[in-house]
Amino acid sequence: MYRFKHLLAYPIAMLLLIASASASDAHTIVIKKFMFNPMDVTVPAGTDVTWENQDGEPHTVVSLTNDFRSQALDEKDKFSHRFDKPGTYKYICSIHPKMVGTITVVAK
Amino acid sequence: MSDPSNPSRRGALQCMAFGGAGTLFTLSGGLLTPMTLVQAATEIPSGIPLFLQISDSHIGFNKQANPDVAGTLKETIALVNAMKTRPALTLHTGDITHLSRAAEFDTALGLMQELRGGELHTVPGEHDVTDGMGTEYFARFGKPSDNRGYYSFDHQGVHFIGLVNVMNFKPNGLGGFGDEQLAWLRTDLAGRSSSTPIVVFAHMPMWTIYESWGWGTGDAEQALSYLRRFGSVTILNGHIHQIVQKVEGNITFHTARSTAYPQPLAGQGDGPGPLTVPAGKLRRMLGITDIRLVRHHLALNDNTLA
Numbered sequence: 001m002y003r004f005k006h007l008l009a010y011p012i013a014m015l016l017l018i019a020s021a022s023a024s025d026a027h028t029i030v031i032k033k034f035m036f037n038p039m040d041v042t043v044p045a046g047t048d049v050t051w052e053n054q055d056g057e058p059h060t061v062v063s064l065t066n067d068f069r070s071q072a073l074d075e076k077d078k079f080s081h082r083f084d085k086p087g088t089y090k091y092i093c094s095i096h097p098k099m100v101g102t103i104t105v106v107a108k
Numbered sequence: 109m110s111d112p113s114n115p116s117r118r119g120a121l122q123c124m125a126f127g128g129a130g131t132l133f134t135l136s137g138g139l140l141t142p143m144t145l146v147q148a149a150t151e152i153p154s155g156i157p158l159f160l161q162i163s164d165s166h167i168g169f170n171k172q173a174n175p176d177v178a179g180t181l182k183e184t185i186a187l188v189n190a191m192k193t194r195p196a197l198t199l200h201t202g203d204i205t206h207l208s209r210a211a212e213f214d215t216a217l218g219l220m221q222e223l224r225g226g227e228l229h230t231v232p233g234e235h236d237v238t239d240g241m242g243t244e245y246f247a248r249f250g251k252p253s254d255n256r257g258y259y260s261f262d263h264q265g266v267h268f269i270g271l272v273n274v275m276n277f278k279p280n281g282l283g284g285f286g287d288e289q290l291a292w293l294r295t296d297l298a299g300r301s302s303s304t305p306i307v308v309f310a311h312m313p314m315w316t317i318y319e320s321w322g323w324g325t326g327d328a329e330q331a332l333s334y335l336r337r338f339g340s341v342t343i344l345n346g347h348i349h350q351i352v353q354k355v356e357g358n359i360t361f362h363t364a365r366s367t368a369y370p371q372p373l374a375g376q377g378d379g380p381g382p383l384t385v386p387a388g389k390l391r392r393m394l395g396i397t398d399i400r401l402v403r404h405h406l407a408l409n410d411n412t413l414a
Contacts, residue, residue: 058206072209092277
């Protein structure tokens, strides 16, 4: 009986996972007080990640592997990039390289 | 200093009047000696105006800390143009613009053309090269360095070296020169006599002022190792929008004020962003540095807008 319940639960969980993934196809990272918040984000492949600068000081979003690069984002400016390929993407602000972040993209 | 209209003296007196932290250096027997402004106002002869340092004009910035950065750059230019004896060179130590935009560079260049400060030399700040390649910066200022950004030249027996420490950032790191530029610097200095006065100008401080805010240059020590044998080395930086200075052996380090807005003291607040001060106080925190040749010595003098 236990075994049967487990087998049923698995496809249901998978369905829920897929549903939640498609519901969160967009993800926002806030840039505030010289930090990317959250700093480390995990998203399913195909997600559009948007950074929004809420500091009065400009910031950039620059991939360390040359996968994406924003222009200088002034206060309230946004930058978006679509992550299609699974992998780990590290990035910094090229104006304040103390600011670092990571996007981990997992297969859908 | 017999002429009371001498702008150097006037600047010094203004600094004193407002309790500013200006200090003047003279070189004496190969050693730079700091003097208080009280001494400077009374003891230092006017000297030959050698060159001028202007920094962090941030054209394009429009926030509360200074909604009119073009206006304060104009005031700075007027201050220079009113000097009785004009400098033959002006060094801009970077962050000419705020967001590296073409229109910002054009505005800055238009204003700087009014400056009667002789030949203009520049190095980029990180705000000038946010596109990574520095396309807009190099289109306008790349020529003297053959688009490398770093270069050297001689003027009145002084060897000037412009360095770029804003295009080689590492995560969590400070500014950086990179191996190629350091190799170039080594070669540039190799054949020179140790008695040649050296002036190095670069945007980010070439010593670590505050590591947590990235106020320093990670591989500066390598550059300094090539410079230590010289009897007089003056290192002029910008970036932190306030004067910080130190003397180490024959090397004087000095950061300039901005012409746009002040920044907080190291570690005060969320980060190295614009500092909003009461309107009446702003112009006392903006300004330029003029460097004079005083009896064969270099003397630095900081001037504020008010």
